[in-house]
Amino acid sequence: MKLRHNKNFTAGAVITAFMLAVILVGMVWTPYDPNAMNGAAKMAGPSLSHPLGTDNFGRDIFSRVVEGAGATALIAGATVAIGLAAGLVIGGLTGYYGGWLDEIVMRLNDAVAAFPSILLALVLIALFGQGKYNIIIALGVLFVPSFARIVRTEVARQKSLDYVRSARLMGAGDMRVLFRHILPNIVPVLLPSVAIGFNNAVLAEASMSYLGVGVQPPDASLGRMLNEAQGYLLSAPWYALSTGAAIILLVLGFGLLSEGMGGGYGAG
């Protein structure tokens, strides 16, 4: 992994750092309460007091975008965390032990991965109901196969390297070999996939909430807001535009980071 002199990586880092800073600040402070209505300032255009204007309830759009971006990033982060954690365990064990367990789990994996993830997520949502936590679980489960496959492939490769063989020969137990030796060494391969997975989760959340099957009011998220904003596309275009820009910046930042880290296999 060569990071120096890498424009993609630098640009991605700058954008991501900016978005993370805005989101983190937004968690403790926003110019207005994102949900505070103000009858006196409905559908106001951008101004000094409301940099992105207000919506039909007089809520400050900038504050809402910041909060929505935070919520979306959290959902995406949690989704990736679930997919990654389960993927590490499943991929780690199947890659390490191989054999029939590996065959069965990977065929199952293929079966799940064969469907578009959004479609499966919709099915899961239909089964378990809507809402923030169900979205996270539904998407998280769908992310497991791709992470498991990447981890499995890489663990199987590392397993045959001499340093692993000599650790085993010295009498290190399987778990020690897997967790102390192999898994830390696959991080460089995993990072780009984590970044791409995060992006896919952001987009999946946005599309599902936009379609009205994801995050529900009063919870905010970028997808939710895009759904709201669509009603005011003509009267308040800055609402949809700023929400869209937040999505693009989030995805672009991580996309460039992943690109800068040398690509990676898509997750999710």
Place this chain on the structure above:
Amino acid sequence: MALVEIRDLRVRFHSTGKEAVRGVDMTIEPGQRLGLVGESGSGKTVTAMALSGLLQRGSAALSGQVLFQGRDVLTCPREELRAIQGPGIGVVFQEPMTSLNPLIRVGCQVEEVLRLHTDLTADQRRERALEAMVQVGLPEPEVTYEKYPHQLSGGQRQRAVIASAMVIHPKLLICDEPTTALDVTVQIQILRLLKSISVRYGVAILLISHDLSVVRRLCESVAVMYRGRIVERGNTEDVFASPQDDYTRRLIAAIPTRKRHE
């Protein structure tokens, strides 16, 4: 009692259905240095892996007996195997670039086997590791101890691997093409080092190589392997002087003349 006694070892890989080792018999006495030579694919590494217990039962069908200090490696329970072999066998692989974990400090890796098989305290382990690092000729052991593998040269890395294998003073050191990846001067230094370790601690060495001249530098006896079988064995100089097998003759003929008369 012989340190290692292999009787009619056969290994057939499930994946290919091919028999890679077809009835190998071999004995290694304590402190003996035995060379195992043969062309690529003749089954040298597979034989050594079977001996070190590294062949996974799931991937190949093994038959015969592989006795290490009288215990059959092929049938003995895993835990027991670990307790005999972990401290009993050290391995040095061909590729010093991949023989060390890139993310763990060199010193820590040299100590690893002590951590797994002794009750030494952290300080005592460190002491032993530094001692081993001095013995294998690593410069500034205190500094090298803290380094990561990528900060060492290929030759230094191979020395570190040897240190990690010998720090516990095993009974047998298996060296699978330990010098193939190194340039000639370093190669000779490493072979000298292995010899001095063997003599000093009475460690037996199984040296695997496709190069008879490398074996000749280190080993008093040699076994020639061809297509999964041992076709000739004996005192290295005798085999050199009057090879009995046709294949051995060809192997000797393949050594550049300059080296042959060294």
